[in-house]
Amino acid sequence: MNLLNMLLISLFLSGCSCRADPLWNSCNGNTNISSSSRISANIDRLLAEVVSKTALTGYIATSLGKDPDKVYGLAECRGDVSSKDCLSCIRDAAKQIRQRCPNQADARIWYDYCFLRYNKDYFVREVNTS
Numbered sequence: 001m002n003l004l005n006m007l008l009i010s011l012f013l014s015g016c017s018c019r020a021d022p023l024w025n026s027c028n029g030n031t032n033i034s035s036s037s038r039i040s041a042n043i044d045r046l047l048a049e050v051v052s053k054t055a056l057t058g059y060i061a062t063s064l065g066k067d068p069d070k071v072y073g074l075a076e077c078r079g080d081v082s083s084k085d086c087l088s089c090i091r092d093a094a095k096q097i098r099q100r101c102p103n104q105a106d107a108r109i110w111y112d113y114c115f116l117r118y119n120k121d122y123f124v125r126e127v128n129t130s
C-alpha cells in the first residue's frame with residue numbers, strides 16, 4: 001500500500017467532509033423528551049427532510065407531524081457557500097445536533113457554513129438570521 005492510499009483511507013475513516021466542527025450548539029433543558037417518544041421520531045424525520053432539501057436553495061423552514069408531536073425546523077447556509085458544501089454542512093449539523101441534544105425538543109447548532117434549529121414550538125418568525 002502506498003502513502004497516497006493510506007492517506008485517502010485515513011481521510012475516509014475520519015468520515016467528515018465538513019470544513020469545521022460546530023462553532024456553538026445549544027440544547028434547551030426545559031424541553032426534555034424521551035428518545036423513544038413520537039416527537040423524537042418526528043425530529044429524525046424532520047432532519048432527514050432538512051438534509052435532503054436545504055442545499056437546493058440554501059434555506060428551509062418546515063414542519064412535520066401533528067400536534068402535540070409536531071416539530072418545526074429551520075436551516076440555512078451562508079450565502080457564499082456552494083450547494084455541495086451546504087449539503088455537507090447540513091448533513092453534519094443534523095447528525096451532531098442529535099448526538100449533542102439527544103433528549104431535547106429544542107436545539108440549535110451553528111457552523112461557519114450553516115445553521116440548523118428545530119423546536120416543538122413554532123419559532124421561525126422570532127429567528128433573526130441577520
Ligand SMILES: *[C@@H]1O[C@H](CO)[C@@H](O)[C@H](O)[C@H]1NC(C)=O
Pocket residue numbers: 029030031032103
Ligand atoms: C433536562 O435534561 C438535562 C440533561 O439530560 C438536565 O441537566 C436538565 O436538568 C433536565 N431539565 C429538566 C427541566 O428536567
